[in-house]
Amino acid sequence: MxxxxxxxxxxxxxxxxxxxxxxxxxxxxxxxxxxxxxxxxxxxIPPDALQIFLEAFEGPLDLLLYLIRKQNFNILDIPMAAVTRQYLSYVDEIRAGNLELAAEYLLMAAMLIEIKSRMLLPPKKTAEGEEPEDPRAELVRRLLEYEQMKLAAQRLADAPQYGRDFLRAQVHIEQSLAPRFPDVHVLDLQSAWRDILKRAKLVQHHRISREELSVREHMSIVLRRLQGRKFVEFGELFDPEKGSPVLVVTFIAMLELAKETLIELTQAEAFAPIYVRLAYTPA
Structure with a gap:
């Protein structure tokens, strides 16, 4: 509106x-x-606000390689005069706009001028049969190594990259059907049953039954066994077949009888058998 x-x-x-x-x-x-x-x-708008670079170089070696390959020069036989002249013209252009960037290129320019001056001088004398050293040999070696690294980097850059050339496909599927569980094999069922049996054997129940035992009753039993006998060995008064509870109650009954002086415990000497008899009471 x-x-x-x-x-x-x-x-x-x-x-x-x-x-x-x-x-x-x-x-x-x-x-x-x-x-x-x-x-x-x-x-x-400032003059340097917008700059158009037709060719971008990553360093002096990149510029030299570009000049050589553009004019189809033989890299093993570089015409230093032509290459140096073209190189210096490019350096003069970048010096006007960015002196800091031109510093690295100026160093290479000094090396090219040095190589060119050495080629103008007569070659140094060498031993018989040896060729004089070419001043361009070191520069050619560096250019060949740089070209190999540049081609390898280009091949890596051309390879498909995740996020730039392709993306991982992601598909979301809603599960509307009921889940289907895998079938149970007979051997798996048998193994599960064996495990249950093993656990059942480990679980044991111990029931404790309460047995009514009377100390007075066993005191009477001991007295009846001693009647009519002078001495009875201590072990004969116990019946192991009746279990530990009966043995304990019998022993307590004997202690009560000895406490009430109704029986006597005697021993002939140390480590000798112990005998039990009824207590002697004079008339």
Whole structure:
């Protein structure tokens, strides 16, 4: 829905041209938070704000290799005069815009001039049968190694990369059907049953039954066994077949009888058998 044009009575001259005819126009840019709907007429663009690089080089060796391959020079027989002249012209261009970037290229330029001057001088004398050293040999070796590394890097960059050339496919499928569980094999069922039997054998129950035993009753039993006998060996008064509870009660009964002086425990000497008899009471 359109609205009436908005004007400023006290606006400075030229400001009305910057205001939109309608409020819902899209702003081209914002200057200090204020929208701009038209390009300012007095806009200043610095000379180095926009630069176009037709060829980008990653260093002096990259530039030298480009000059050699572009003109189909033999890298093993580099024409130093032509290459040095073209190289220096490129260095002069980058020195005008970026002196810091040109420092590395100037070092290579000095090396090229040195090689060119050495080629103008007569070769040094060598031993018989040996060829004089070529001043370009070291430069050629470095260029060949750099070219090999550059080609290897290019092959790696051309290989498909995840996120750049392809993406991993992700498909979400909703499981609307009931889950189907795998069938149980007979051997698995037998193994599970054996495990249950093993656990059952490990679980044991011990029931304790309460047996009524009377100390007074066993005291009477001991006295009856001693009647009519002078001495009875201590072990004969116990019956192991009746179990430990009966043995304990019998022993307690003998202690009570000895406490009440109804029986006597005698021994002939140390470590000799112990005998039991009824206590002697004079008439």
């Amino acid at each position: 359109s609205q009436e044009p908005q004007t400023l009575d006290d606006a400075p001259e030229g400001l009305e041209a910057l205001l939109p005819s309608v409020v819902d126009h899209v702003a081209l840019a914002r200057l200090y938070g204020e929208p701009l709907f038209t390009m300012p007429r007095d806009l200043y």
